[in-house]
Amino acid sequence: MAFRLGSALCGAATSMDMLIIGRAIAGAGGTGIYFGVMALITSMTSLNERPMYFALTGWSWGAGTVLGPIIGGGFAASSATWRWAFYINLVIGAVVMPAYIFLIQDPEIPHRRPYLTLFWSIDWLGWALQSGALTTFLMGITLGGVSYPWDHGRVITLFALAFMFSCSFCIVQWLSLCTSPNNRIFPVAYLRSARQVILFLLTACASAGVFIPIYYLPLFFQLTRGDSAIMAGVRLLPLVILLVASCLLSGYTLSKFPRIPASIYYLTGAALVLIGGTLLTTVNNPSGTTRIYIYSILIGFGTGLYQQLSFSVSQRLAGAAPDTQAQSVGFIMLAQEMGALVALGISYMVLLNRSLRGLGAALPRLGLEDIKAIISGDGLAGLSRGDRELAIAVITDVIGSIYNLIIAAGGVGL
Template sequence: MIEKFDSESAPTAPLDSLSDNDRASTSVANVSGDSTDIEKNEDDAQVNASSAAVTEEDPHPVKGIKWWLLLVAIYSTTFLYGLDNTIVADVQGSILDRFGEIEKLSWIGTGFPLGSVAVILPFGFAYGKFDNKWVYIMSIIIFETGSAICGGAPTMDALIVGRAIAGVGGAGQYLGVLNLITRFTTLRERSHYMGMTGLTWGAGTILGPVIGGAFADSSATWRWAFYINLVILAVFAPIYFIWLPAIPFVPEETFIGKFLAMDWTGIVLSAGIYTTWVMALTFGGSTYPWNSGKEIALWVVFGVLLIAFCIQQYTCLFTDRKRRIFPAQFLKRRTLVLCFICTNCAATAFFVIVYYLPIYFQFVHNDTGLESAVRLLPVVICFVVLAILAGTTMPYAGYYFPFYIVAGILIAIGGGLMYTVDETTSTSAIYGYSVLIGLGSGSVMQAAYSIGPAKVIPVYEDIPPVIGFINVAQIGGVVHSLAISGVIFQNYAFRYVSAAVKDLHLSAEQIRGAIAGTNSAVFDTMTPEQQSLAIGGIVQAMQKVYILIATAGALCVVCGVLMRREKLFMESSAGGA
């Protein structure tokens, strides 16, 4: 029986949670042409391993209605993780009205994925060593803490800190769901339950802008876009404590021993790299001049941390190969590196369009937050639908490289067309251009989660690290794309708007206030002609941002062409034909 290459099937099963039955009944046959590296000669052992059908015991921790309520409670955290990825796309204007500080706008978007990407690999290690129940609950508590800080934030800085904390908890929640579902389901039924993980994440991603926009336009205000997380998880809290069983890993080791065994040097260096990178980009040209001492210092610190991290991981300083935080061994695998790059490109394309399309409609069409959120539905729905369809059709096609080539072409065309968008472009044309981006990015965003584990089997201990490797690409793509697009937009918008309204002799702070939104105090002082010129400058700055999408698409095409012309099969012989 063919097990689908969907987004959350085999790859979510860490080594410690794979039963002997799972290992004996799962196989991957890689048929490649002239390959000469480590990826060859796996077929015979894997086919032999899957030759005998096995019967698995029912791993469900509870039965009947309790089982379904437990699933709903678990899936709610995946839904909220998807929700928080996009919910700020349509509340940015309201937040800027409250706090101002346009130069920190991109931090609202990057703070959440930045917190996530900094802890993905440590959480992956934790789920393989500690009791999964309490790691998962701890993640929920961290997420709730961050959401509460965001909802009650008195300043922009507090809001950014809250977003980062929520991102840390969100990453733990997401990885926790993948591990728990793997643990609680049989091999035969697992793909269906994992498919629900993708659906709930996708539903949250779709509804994020709509829910955020609705709160921003209501008397509840944008703060309830974050408080809603507290309400939903409070409802399910008793289920996590009562029906979620303890899942201890490596019980022979003490908690202190497992805690100290983590690669803390690598964890700290990795978090510092991402933080200084985003700070250098976000502050450059807005808070600090590019040639200022503070800006140069940020780039120097980033470079030093990056070099130190590479040396520490290569030499396994203060750690060992199995415990080091970054699975550097995958950098020698061509397919995995190319999948990493393509996943990053897909995340870049999708999140750039999701964050900047609402800004366009709010400026050009004077949309409310909710109205501009509704305009995002075509691209987000196409993204989710294609992610599901690609996961369904890829195993039947066998070859995966065509998916990446076609996806890259769609993204590149969509990004190129968005570059032509100005104030006169029809709404239907913009829908069509953005949908191409959604189709392309959706078709490959999750594919590597299946391809990666298929490439490392039968070395089962490499399955957890390869999932973390791809997850870093996905969440890292969000961080990089929002940080880079933010600095592009802020710097070009400032330049173009300054030139457009130079006769007004506005200060730099007033010009940044105009960029903050059409309902800013500075914008209200302009004549209709001056407002039109300012909007034209802002739209022109957005065109520069869309170059990032076109570039990501082109890079994805190149990587697809360089991939192996091989056919991957995933089989399961447990209880089915």
């Protein structure tokens, strides 16, 4: 319901603030759907069956990644307008609602507590502190060097708040303040397991390694080839198809042959990500389209090998108790989300700051707002042919440097 409410607000938005609020609500609802699916899979399958079912969620995620820009771009280019890119979620929700009601049943839990009691048992303080830390950190690296100098009071304040929220979160989780040890939003006990900590880092790196090309390859093609949102989404097909295929492959083989060491998938996947990311940094012109497809396939296949695998591996390490199984789901979900958020936040900071410096030096007559418009692609049409080619060369060079984060993600995995 939260996802559909947020989508409705976005579709009916009359201001940017309303759109942001709607996106925040939809994001919270989408996270709840994802966690709910993982929790249901956990409760309805055995440890040996689980990797395959977890892998199937990667298939649906991959389909959404490709179809989202295509469908949304199609609505934006039609008389239906961009609003239907959000309203379509209400239609889909109405279609699948009978399945929610009649097909999905709550797992049998002995001594089930009332829903109101469960609501108040949520670690709301931990959630608020974690959200505050991530929000202020991302705002700091996004605004710093662009809207304000790095030594500006507002940027410093944001980083100070991020540090304060992070320290407070650690204290609250360690001491179980305003919650119980079993209800903490972060399973502190997992920090005592070196394997769980390594698993967290590997999962975060896999998430970072796949989200960077998914975000920046369409931008590259839109700038260099003038692609529409639809065509930019289509160009992600090689990456996403191989990601989904390898995700299903690793899930199936680990379910069928549980004695295969999971480390094989992680080492092979990280090596492919490292190779693909390294090769991707060598392409900075539109004539290398085929090479980009090949390199993105390496990244997609590599990350797919272990992106969803961590859910079942973490649960095997944690034990068979229902509480620890649920904690494992939350633990790995946090790794996936933090990997994507931090990687995209840092990469966006690099894009803005380096593009501002490069475009400011190459086209000194342009103002700050003009340069921001060029970075987004909207300001290119107003430039002369020579200036446009120069601006594109600067930004694509910056995008090439951003791919170093993929190299880092693969390197950490090894």
